[in-house]
Amino acid sequence: MEALTASMALLRLEGIGPARYWQLLENFGCPVQALQQLPNTLLSKLPARAQSQWYEFIRLQAQSTLVSWVEEERARCAEIGVRLLCCSDADYPILLAEISRPPPVLYLRGCIESLRLPQIAIVGARRATTAGLDNARAFAAELAGAGFAITSGLALGVDAAAHRGALQGGGVTIAVLGSGVDLIYPMHNRDLAEEILSSGGAIISELPLGSSAEAKNFPRRNRIISGLSLGVLLVEAALRSGSLITARLALEQNREVFAIPGSIHNPMAKGCHHLIRQGATLVETSNDIAPELGGLLSEPVTRETAQVVLDIRQQALVDALAGGPRSIEQLARDTGEGSGELMALLLQLELEGLLGQLPGGYQLTTRGAACCRLAEKDQT
CATH class of the missing domain: 3.40.50.450 (Rossmann fold)
Structure with a gap:
């Protein structure tokens, strides 16, 4: 069972909201283990309907009403173009993930x-x-x-x-x-x-x-x-x-x-x-x-002010940030740089005004994003 299915099943149980969800993850490490091993101390506090749903899940697993609801919900989302984001997904918003007890699952329509x-x-x-x-x-x-x-x-x-x-x-x-x-x-x-x-x-x-x-x-x-x-x-x-x-x-x-x-x-x-x-x-x-x-909002960027000559490693880092905010760990994976080298590159680009720090990561400034757009135009 994947994390998204387990998370949706847990949240389907009446009485388990984001607060209890994150308490379970603190104890079990992942939603799959939490769903399989719901502790009696918590189970006894849930409404009778939720207790019944969970016991049926333990007996029937994938054939249970709980998992069937998750599968039907995911199918409905796919049918109407709704994307589901689990808090463990790489596409989950980086700033939202930093708050206390963020939404375990987000439903998204649009871009x-x-x-x-x-x-x-x-x-x-x-x-x-x-x-x-x-x-x-x-x-x-x-x-x-x-x-x-x-x-x-x-x-x-x-x-x-x-x-x-x-x-x-x-x-x-x-x-x-x-x-x-x-x-x-x-x-x-x-x-x-x-x-x-x-x-x-x-x-x-x-x-x-x-x-x-x-x-x-x-x-x-x-x-x-x-x-x-x-x-x-x-x-x-x-x-x-x-x-x-x-x-x-x-x-x-x-x-x-x-x-x-x-x-x-x-x-x-x-x-x-x-x-x-x-x-x-x-x-x-x-x-x-x-x-x-932090200067993320700047004056309108022109071709003259945006033009910066980047070496291959700097360009790779800028490209990694082109899709949105990234954590240090994600940037290390994207670029293959060691921690020391990565921090040095980040500092260089920050001094150039091309990126800025966020809680938990980095993102391109308006000037940095303009550099990417101008580079793309020059290649076409």
Whole structure:
């Protein structure tokens, strides 16, 4: 049994969410062993239905109802073009894997390459002011035009404005749902979801197909939004709101948090002002965001500024990063370099402004990505 099947089977058992899943992996090392050897201390805490499902699995294994559901779910995903990413997969988003107890399995519709772009989350109130919606669109358009993917929750208000701004800026945007990826919520944004997909973006969720949008799902969704991103921009939010929770999760995940100030008479500005008092970076333009992200956002790159002469080993390293962020271990495998030589090459390219560090790895800067694009054009 492969890790994906075992992970999906474990999560199908009522009462086993990401927290218990990761506790099991700490004890057993892999989901296959965890599924086969579910401890009695945990089993006794699960609902009767889950206990019955697991005992049937132990008896029947691949012929059990549990495994049959997994096979049917995977077949449904294949039929409608949904990709499944297990947390152990090489394509699993590197930043998301760094958070505490990340989603064991992600469902993805759309372009997986979009998850490899540096992401900025833009979140805010559903009942935002006209100024708030304008700010969300403008910031998203500028950041998307500079090479960031804009990540948000497809909700009404600021979320939808951020997605639309990214599309208007000719960029890529990613929607994280609190429902299954086959059930777009809210229905009002179904057309927007299709635009996101047709423009090279993605729609993702950790919930199985057919899952409805329930209140309990949204805090889980919010941790994915912040976990995928280098930083979170709060546009407007009340003091008690899901957007403020997303920002707090970002702080816990060691992400940068930005907030746009507003009028002291606007209740939707109170959440932003609270975060600023707590240490969030006050921003007035998208250029205020760049310095806080290690220079990953740069000025527009021209052929003259992008042209850098690389030797064979440096070029191999840049090529390895062309598909998205990579860890040190992945880069060592991709390039065949020893640890000392690899660190020296990484330092050289970082000094050239071609790559930047992320938690757990490296990625190309806007300038580095431009070098790759220009090199590809020169070869054609």
